[in-house]
Amino acid sequence: MKIDPDKCxxxxxxxxxxxxxxxxxxxxxxxxxxxxxxxxxxxxxxRGMSKEHLNPRMVRAVRRVAKLFRxxxxxxxxxxxxxxxxxxxxxxxxxxxxxxxxxQVPHESTGIHGRGTAEVKTNDVTQRVKDGEAGFVVEFGRxxxxxxxxxxxxxxxxLAQLGVEFEKNxxxxxxxxxxxxxxIREDILKEKILSAIVEIKAPIERVPAVLQKIKDLAGDVDxxxxxxxxxxxxxxGNDVLGEMLKQEGYPAYRGKTNLGLGRGNVAENSQNAEAxx
Amino acid sequence: MTNTLHxxxxxYASAAPRHPKAIRxxxxxxxxxxxxxxxxxxxxxxxxxxRLALKHQPVxxxxxxxxxxxxxxxxxxxxxxxxxxHQLDHEQVIAEIEGHTTVAxxxxxxxxxxxxxxxxxxxxxxxxxxxxxxxxEAKRCCxxxxxxxxxxxxSVGFSGRVDKLPDATTLELSxxxxxxxxxxxxxxxxxxxxxxxxxxxxxxxxxMARFCSCGVFNIVRAERIMKRACNRK
Numbered sequence: 262m263k264i265d266p267d268k269c270x271x272x273x274x275x276x277x278x279x280x281x282x283x284x285x286x287x288x289x290x291x292x293x294x295x296x297x298x299x300x301x302x303x304x305x306x307x308r309g310m311s312k313e314h315l316n317p318r319m320v321r322a323v324r325r326v327a328k329l330f331r332x333x334x335x336x337x338x339x340x341x342x343x344x345x346x347x348x349x350x351x352x353x354x355x356x357x358x359x360x361x362x363x364x365q366v367p368h369e370s371t372g373i374h375g376r377g378t379a380e381v382k383t384n385d386v387t388q389r390v391k392d393g394e395a396g397f398v399v400e401f402g403r404x405x406x407x408x409x410x411x412x413x414x415x416x417x418x419x420l421a422q423l424g425v426e427f428e429k430n431x432x433x434x435x436x437x438x439x440x441x442x443x444x445i446r447e448d449i450l451k452e453k454i455l456s457a458i459v460e461i462k463a464p465i466e467r468v469p470a471v472l473q474k475i476k477d478l479a480g481d482v483d484x485x486x487x488x489x490x491x492x493x494x495x496x497x498g499n500d501v502l503g504e505m506l507k508q509e510g511y512p513a514y515r516g517k518t519n520l521g522l523g524r525g526n527v528a529e530n531s532q533n534a535e536a537x538x
Numbered sequence: 539m540t541n542t543l544h545x546x547x548x549x550y551a552s553a554a555p556r557h558p559k560a561i562r563x564x565x566x567x568x569x570x571x572x573x574x575x576x577x578x579x580x581x582x583x584x585x586x587x588x589r590l591a592l593k594h595q596p597v598x599x600x601x602x603x604x605x606x607x608x609x610x611x612x613x614x615x616x617x618x619x620x621x622x623x624h625q626l627d628h629e630q631v632i633a634e635i636e637g638h639t640t641v642a643x644x645x646x647x648x649x650x651x652x653x654x655x656x657x658x659x660x661x662x663x664x665x666x667x668x669x670x671x672x673x674x675e676a677k678r679c680c681x682x683x684x685x686x687x688x689x690x691x692x693s694v695g696f697s698g699r700v701d702k703l704p705d706a707t708t709l710e711l712s713x714x715x716x717x718x719x720x721x722x723x724x725x726x727x728x729x730x731x732x733x734x735x736x737x738x739x740x741x742x743x744x745x746m747a748r749f750c751s752c753g754v755f756n757i758v759r760a761e762r763i764m765k766r767a768c769n770r771k
Contacts, residue, residue: 276723277721277723277724277726277727278721278723278724278749279721279723280718280719280720280721280722282721282723303718303719305719305721305749308610308751309610309719309748309749309751310610311610311611311612311614311618311748312610312611312612312613312614313614313615313616313618315616335619335736336619337618337619337622337745338724338727338728338731338745339610339745339748339749340614340618340619362718364541364602364717364719364751364752365602365603365751379570379572379666380691381689381690381691382568382570382640382666382668383570383571383572383666384666384688384689385666385688385689386572386575386576386666387572387575390689396691398543398691400544402718403544403716403718404544404546404696404703404709404712404713404716404718404722405703405704405712405718405721405722406699406702406703455717455718456718472694475697476697479697479698480698482698482699483699484698484699484702485696485697485698485699485700485702485703486696486697486698487543487544487693487695487696488693488694488695488697489543489544489691489692489693489694490691490692490694491689491690491691491692492689492690493688493689494686494687494688494689494690496686497686498677498680498681498685498686498687499687500687500690502690502692503673503690503692506692506694511692511694511695512549512550512554512693512694512695513673513692513693513694514547514549514550514558514672514673514693515543515544515545515547515549515550515561515670515671515672515673515692515693516543516670516672516673516676516690516691516692516693517542517543517668517669517670517676517690517691518668518669518670518671518673518676518677518680518687518689518690518691519666519667519668519687519688519689519690519691520655520659520666520667520668520669520680520685520687520688521685521686521687521688521689522658522659522662522663522664522665522666522667522685523571523572523576523664523665523666523667524576524664525572525575525576525664
């Protein structure tokens with residue numbers, strides 16, 4: 262992303278908008294500038310701000326007069342008055358920044374928008390997490406910190422040593438050069454993204470060990486990690502995971518509940534039909 | 539995607555209080571299909587989902603590929619600084635659905651969610667439906683509607699460089715867009731503006747909502763958080 266210096270009027274509205282804090286007003290030129298190493302190409306500034314398309318010369322003149330009299334103009338905080346934010350054509354490897362930061366860009370590997378797969382949200386149809394299994398979504402950089410793939414690799418290589426199974430359709434797994442060892446392509450290790458989700462599966466009895474491992478590894482990375490754990494409920498709609506997490510001291514307050522109203526899984530439908538006979 | 543999973547509340551504070559206050563005004567119900575399995579006539583299914591939701595007064599609805607009920611505009615003129623349109627436009631969300639996406643409805647009370655779920659069950663859309671909320675509340679809703687839960691996913695919180703996170707109030711606001719489109723600095727700015735009486739909590743909540751690109755930002759909860767933080771009624 263770039264800010265067009267011919268259009269920018271240094272109103273400063275875009276400065277707090279950037280989730281990575283990568284935009285600042287450069288006093289020497291009186292324009293907003295973007296730190297391209299910190300920018301994750303999330304398009305929040307470009308897409309999230311409303312636009313007025315005003316003449317920059319006119320806006321600068323008005324601002325100069327207001328400044329002279331020390332008037333505080335109180336403009337709407339989410340408007341770029343002169344449409345000065347300009348997306349750039351992204352080349353490899355920088356293009357992965359947008360793929361993992363702009364939720365309106367679908368990943369080629371998953372075909373869905375966002376940073377992971379549909380995980381447990383379509384589990385009633387896909388049966389991705391089966392009886393006796395636990396699915397983990399380990400998200401790096403969320404909330405609002407950002408992460409580099411080098412930090413992610415530090416964790417994925419350690420998780421691989423635990424023998425966990427990486428979800429093959431996950432966007433991070435698609436960028437691994439060696440999935441069995443959790444190694445990510447070398448040419449993207451320095452790229453910064455808003456967040457990335459690593460999805461793994463393990464037998465449910467290994468939940469405490471995997472969570473502990475993630476907790477231990479979290480101390481070695483320069484970002485924040487958010488973790489979700491999922492499981493399949495039994496025939497009565499109960500799950501053993503909640504109690505297990507509470508016993509281990511995890512909060513487990515909020516979560517997602519798949520209601521099982523989706524249809525389409527032939528194997529399960531026939532099993533249900535058999536069971537109801 | 540885990541865009542509604544890790545909404546911050548004091549339950550997830552590194553030093554959580556012994557009895558954190560329950561969150562009773564933040565429920566998201568969303569629907570998505572699986573490619574090639576149950577995605578026939580999908581646009582109509584998504585529209586039916588949202589039309590049923592509208593009967594129960596959601597505080598926001600959204601399409602993950604287009605945005606929520608309040609969106610940025612590309613065609614403003616300077617009068618916007620005095621007469622900004624903050625109205626929610628649910629019909630725009632429904633009209634612009636094109637195909638594969640996740641559609642969501644956000645509610646601020648349990649009764650609305652329960653009634654909506656009962657209607658969804660009767661509508662039998664055949665696509666996956668999820669509730670994102672406190673797990674016990676979602677279970678109660680399923681039990682009340684006679685639904686057997688299929689799967690659950692728990693948020694177990696944050697680890698690593700949590701020292702890089704902003705204060706709790708800011709986090710409560712910014713994590714209501716799980717994709718991270720609402721910057722912590724902007725949430726702080728909005729809190730300051732409400733504190734300085736430059737904007738109302740209602741206006742500030744809508745500025746933030748425009749940045750949430752899938753419409754899961756809970757405008758009413760945001761107003762409540764800002765009123766509490768800024769001692770406003």
